[in-house]
Ligand SMILES: Cc1cc2nc3c(=O)[nH]c(=O)nc-3n(C[C@H](O)[C@H](O)[C@H](O)COP(=O)(O)OP(=O)(O)OC[C@H]3O[C@@H](n4cnc5c(N)ncnc54)[C@H](O)[C@@H]3O)c2cc1C
């Protein structure tokens with residue numbers, strides 16, 4: 001089958017919508033078990049060979065951040081109406097590999113408390129599954145992605161097996177902030193990450209390009225295209241530039257019959273399948289369900305609870321940065337090597353969970369500094385030294401609680417390149433998040449103060465940055481009146497429709513979500529296999 | 533700090549150009565443009581002129597700490613345009629534009645100017661304030677395709693990193709030791 005053939009296959013076992021890590025893992029897992037799988041992906045394939053050029057786009061002024069992966073056109077239009085702006089197109093990528101083409105790659109497990117917020121604190125709700133249920137899938141996810149890590153984190157949940165690869169050693173600037181933390185009785189440890197500290201799974205070891213986020217030219221950083229390639233080698237078919245417009249159900253409204261997708265030549269096709277998995281991320285997944293409204297389901301598919309699109313959460317991101325009078329050796333790798341989870345498992349309900357990580361890429365890079373400055377010759381070295389030297393920084397990811405009014409809906413006024421209403425994002429922060437943020441920022445400031453740095457920037461508590469981790473918009477639960485999918489990740493309303501996404505998280509904790517997304521995707525694939 | 537042809541090959545390899553096979557300046561001057569074996573002398577001439585222009589420009593814009601820039605620039609620029617006709621054309625156009633400015637201000641092409649004259653011309657053109665833009669006006673394209681192109685080549689190479697005391701600048705795959713070590 002040629003790569004450019006975008007006509008549908010004959011009714012297949014499984015149709016997966018979205019080729020990010022969630023879709024890739026489900027597709028591979030099911031193709032590997034012998035099922036006939038088609039993946040429909042809205043964005044293009046991005047050959048590894050193009051990545052250096054994309055890195056250059058990132059490094060040279062004249063190109064916007066969103067140019068690197070071609071986001072922000074009419075295809076990607078959206079509106080943001082919440083108390084805090086949601087910069088959607090900086091938080092996602094459309095392409096084979098999905099948003100992980102651009103992620104940093106930290107892969108902590110959620111802590112047990114994240115599954116029990118209702119019981120432990122009377123906040124949010126419990127997950128229908130516990131840490132122990134997910135634990136074997138976590139181990140499998142770590143091995144699929146290739147996680148480098150160490151068992152030096154006294155606050156991490158229990159695990160039986162070592163990480164697949166050794167952790168990355170701490171950086172020079174970690175030693176500066178680590179010493180400060182020692183004075184403050186804050187325990188610091190390594191960061192598990194889906195990045196090769198040695199050659200793994202046919203991919204190279206990290207070679208230190210230092211541009212991981214937004215692009216790793218070497219392939220040492222895991223991204224979702226890895227499992228798409230593996231799925232293809234197990235016989236799955238992947239159709240790129242094929243955005244699904246809607247899902248169509250049978251006359252009883254019990255099963256999805258087809259995914260209707262558009263192709264670049266302007267035609268629409270129907271892919272039929274026995275099972276469907278929507279893996280479009282936590283914004284486009286609810287949007288697709290809402291776009292799939294029918295006479296029988298006027299409020300959108302799988303939405304009898306009314307929860308589709310609601311409970312939008314993200315991790316609130318706070319940066320506190322400063323300058324030291326000494327060199328801090330930033331920007332020689334593009335990822336962090338030390339964090340602290342000491343403040344994660346709290347006694348009182350609020351302030352809630354957060355963690356603090358140390359940046360290895362604080363301040364402008366020397367390349368940016370040289371190309372941005374405008375000067376040359378004599379002036380150049382001084383200008384670069386002035387803007388590059390002495391930066392140091394921390395970031396905190398902070399938990400927020402689910403709120404039904406924080407949500408994704410269809411914008412009544414604006415349509416995309418196919419005439420579909422664009423997603424309207426109404427993101428709210430909430431008191432729990434704000435109070436937790438105040439505590440996090442205090443810890444971040446204390447660390448920089450103790451290190452002798454002059455703080456030059458702190459994100460305000462009530463105006464967080466998006467952690468680029470949207471969650472909660474198709475929540476999982478046992479009660480069909482309150483949730484969209486059950487503990488098997490299948491929608492309550494349609495018997496052959498599953499969701500693989502952080503959209504299913506009932507609460508979001510403060511840990512980076514992707515390892516949990518992958519663990520749940522493996523679980524979903526197992527249940528779909530049983531059904532087939 | 534001396535720049536060498538080897539530094540340029542390293543810089544190119546980092547950007548994914550050439551498995552070390554990079555056209556030498558002589559081949560280009562003699563009319564054998566990259567991949568063309570002398571078949572289209574005009575473009576080889578253009579390329580030769582472009583190389584001369586970039587060598588003259590680097591002399592002015594590279595910090596005084598870096599010396600012996602010629603072979604670095606020739607190798608770097610040749611490698612960048614070897615398999616990239618669009619970049620070659622855009623760079624040649626930008627160099628032509630710079631030459632036209634040089635002629636109207638100083639009566640000679642840019643590569644024939646004294647470094648002080650070249651420096652003054654860049655100032656006159658407002659190069660320090662111009663936003664680089666590959667699709668912009670003439671001055672913006674000069675900034676993007678010539679000035680920033682050369683600065684990019686330098687700053688993402690280890691020698692460029694050394695200017696500010698780091699061994700492994702972003703964009704250069706210099707391994708995993710440098711980030712762990714403190715300043716020397
Ligand atoms: C800057 C940044 C840094 C990050 N760092 C981390 C990190 O360190 N750790 C971590 O855990 N997470 C991180 N993330 C988040 C991480 O990238 C996501 O959690 C992860 O990619 C989600 O996987 P997914 O497969 O669910 O969705 P995505 O990766 O978003 O993939 C969804 C895919 O579905 C496709 N799609 C959407 N709609 C349709 C449609 N209608 N039809 C067909 N296809 C469709 C999209 O084009 C896309 O390719 C980061 C994100 C960003 C932006």
Ligand code: SF4
Pocket residue numbers: 195205206207208209210211212213215216217218219220221333334335
């Ligand atoms: S530092 Fe980042 S970009 Fe460079 S090879 Fe390692 S993972 Fe990839």
